[in-house]
Amino acid sequence: MKKIEAIIRKSKFSEVKTALHEVGVNFFSYWDVTALGNERIGKVYRGISFSTADIQRRYLSIVVNDDFEKVTIDTIIKTAGTGEVGDGKIFVYDVKETYRIRTGEKGGETLR
Amino acid sequence: MKKIEAIIRKSKFSEVKTALHEVGVNFFSYWDVTALGNERIGKVYRGISFSTADIQRRYLSIVVNDDFEKVTIDTIIKTAGTGEVGDGKIFVYDVKETYRIRTGEKGGETLR
Amino acid sequence: MKKIEAIIRKSKFSEVKTALHEVGVNFFSYWDVTALGNERIGKVYRGISFSTADIQRRYLSIVVNDDFEKVTIDTIIKTAGTGEVGDGKIFVYDVKETYRIRTGEKGGETLR
Ligand SMILES: Nc1ncnc2c1ncn2[C@@H]1O[C@H](COP(=O)(O)OP(=O)(O)OP(=O)(O)O)[C@@H](O)[C@H]1O
Ligand SMILES: Nc1ncnc2c1ncn2[C@@H]1O[C@H](COP(=O)(O)OP(=O)(O)OP(=O)(O)O)[C@@H](O)[C@H]1O
Ligand SMILES: Nc1ncnc2c1ncn2[C@@H]1O[C@H](COP(=O)(O)OP(=O)(O)OP(=O)(O)O)[C@@H](O)[C@H]1O
Ligand SMILES: [Mg+2]
Ligand SMILES: [Mg+2]
Ligand SMILES: [Mg+2]
Numbered sequence: 316m317k318k319i320e321a322i323i324r325k326s327k328f329s330e331v332k333t334a335l336h337e338v339g340v341n342f343f344s345y346w347d348v349t350a351l352g353n354e355r356i357g358k359v360y361r362g363i364s365f366s367t368a369d370i371q372r373r374y375l376s377i378v379v380n381d382d383f384e385k386v387t388i389d390t391i392i393k394t395a396g397t398g399e400v401g402d403g404k405i406f407v408y409d410v411k412e413t414y415r416i417r418t419g420e421k422g423g424e425t426l427r
Numbered sequence: 428m429k430k431i432e433a434i435i436r437k438s439k440f441s442e443v444k445t446a447l448h449e450v451g452v453n454f455f456s457y458w459d460v461t462a463l464g465n466e467r468i469g470k471v472y473r474g475i476s477f478s479t480a481d482i483q484r485r486y487l488s489i490v491v492n493d494d495f496e497k498v499t500i501d502t503i504i505k506t507a508g509t510g511e512v513g514d515g516k517i518f519v520y521d522v523k524e525t526y527r528i529r530t531g532e533k534g535g536e537t538l539r
Numbered sequence: 540m541k542k543i544e545a546i547i548r549k550s551k552f553s554e555v556k557t558a559l560h561e562v563g564v565n566f567f568s569y570w571d572v573t574a575l576g577n578e579r580i581g582k583v584y585r586g587i588s589f590s591t592a593d594i595q596r597r598y599l600s601i602v603v604n605d606d607f608e609k610v611t612i613d614t615i616i617k618t619a620g621t622g623e624v625g626d627g628k629i630f631v632y633d634v635k636e637t638y639r640i641r642t643g644e645k646g647g648e649t650l651r
Contacts, residue, residue, distance in 0.1 A: 430630065430632070444575070453575060454574075454575055455574075455575055456546055456572045456573065456574045456575075456596065456598060457572060457573055457575075458570060458571070458572045458573065458598070490628070490630055520632060521632070521633070522630055522631070522632060523541070523631045523632055523633055524629075524630075524631040525628060525629065525630050525631070526612060526616065526628065526629040527626075527628060528545075528547070528615065528616055528619050528620050528626040528627045528628065528629060529620055529621075529622065529623070529624065529625075529626040529627075531616050537628070
């Protein structure tokens with residue numbers, strides 16, 4: 316099992332959510348964060364200077380079975396981007412165990 | 428050391444907190460999140476249709492020594508549930524290292 | 540790659556941020572949390588009784604390459620502390636993979 320954390324533009328959230336739903340990922344948690352990117356103030360990219368400090372960000376936490384890792388990541392990359400600096404990041408972690416509180420059951424079955 | 432993330436109903440928080448305290452887990456962090464469950468709109472469970480989209484959720488992040496993993500999970504399962512769909516999830520991760528900022532000390536001792 | 544989570548006093552944030560920037564860590568995400576410490580009410584420390592329940596906390600999530608782990612932790616310990624109980628905690632986790640959404644590239648290069 317894997318945890319996929321995605322830090323995306325808030326403005327892209329509804330597009331990402333719909334796309335995830337279409338590939339069968341319809342359970343996750345999210346909250347809003349402030350994000351500092353690796354831009355220096357006044358960074359110039361392809362002749363245009365950007366500041367990403369004011370971009371509103373949303374933090375998505377998605378736990379999936381291993382066979383869903385690739386499609387989840389591909390879907391986020393495909394839908395969260397604008398092509399401009401500051402589109403965000405994805406981080407992947409191992410998950411040791413999962414439980415469904417209602418039933419107490421554990422393991423990959425709880426993610427279906 | 429393990430990190431236990433629990434996504435619970437906000438309405439169950441104070442019960443969970445008290446129960447955790449009673450078993451000796453009295454340090455953790457929490458914040459409020461929005462949570463999308465794996466329900467389709469109009470899902471019917473035992474003849475009743477449920478929507479969990481509006482349930483307010485709280486995200487608990489609890490780092491414990493390995494010998495506290497089981498009691499922490501058991502306590503959350505016992506106290507966070509209502510028996511109805513949408514009671515929440517628990518995810519467990521390995522923690523590589525921990526530090527207490529005040530003293531700079533590291534390791535399992537910082538969790539006691 | 541490592542994820543460094545730091546729970547610090549909100550009042551120390553700007554000092555920590557500046558210090559991280561100076562050692563070359565200028566990308567991370569943060570949000571505000573409520574934090575329960577391991578203090579019993581009325582705990583007495585060096586003759587003074589403290590309650591840390593009302594301290595406002597900020598949660599920093601910083602993903603770095605392994606060669607930045609030590610300097611990031613040292614910098615937080617050096618700048619986030621006041622010497623009084625309740626200065627906060629640092630937790631370290633393994634990160635399996637990272638992606639830059641704009642380009643789709645993955646791996647340690649995305650953290651530079
Ligand atoms: N290593 C990191 N750890 C935690 N959060 C990060 C990290 N890197 C980026 N973020 C968060 O993600 C947000 C978006 O990052 P951003 O898209 O600017 O990445 P980038 O690598 O600078 O790519 P780009 O060149 O497209 O700008 C940042 O503002 C920051 O909050
Ligand atoms: N895999 C997941 N990754 C991240 N968050 C999740 C995941 N699964 C559930 N959650 C969060 O936990 C909340 C509660 O999940 P929920 O209790 O509905 O789980 P469930 O498996 O559908 O169990 P039930 O059948 O009892 O409803 C969801 O609304 C969602 O925000
Ligand atoms: N094991 C933990 N899991 C999650 N959050 C924690 C944990 N330990 C501490 N925290 C969070 O960090 C905050 C600060 O912790 P605190 O500085 O009081 O640590 P401490 O070990 O009690 O050190 P001190 O003796 O200096 O008070 C806590 O209020 C809590 O929210
Ligand atoms: Mg950037
Ligand atoms: Mg559900
Ligand atoms: Mg304390």
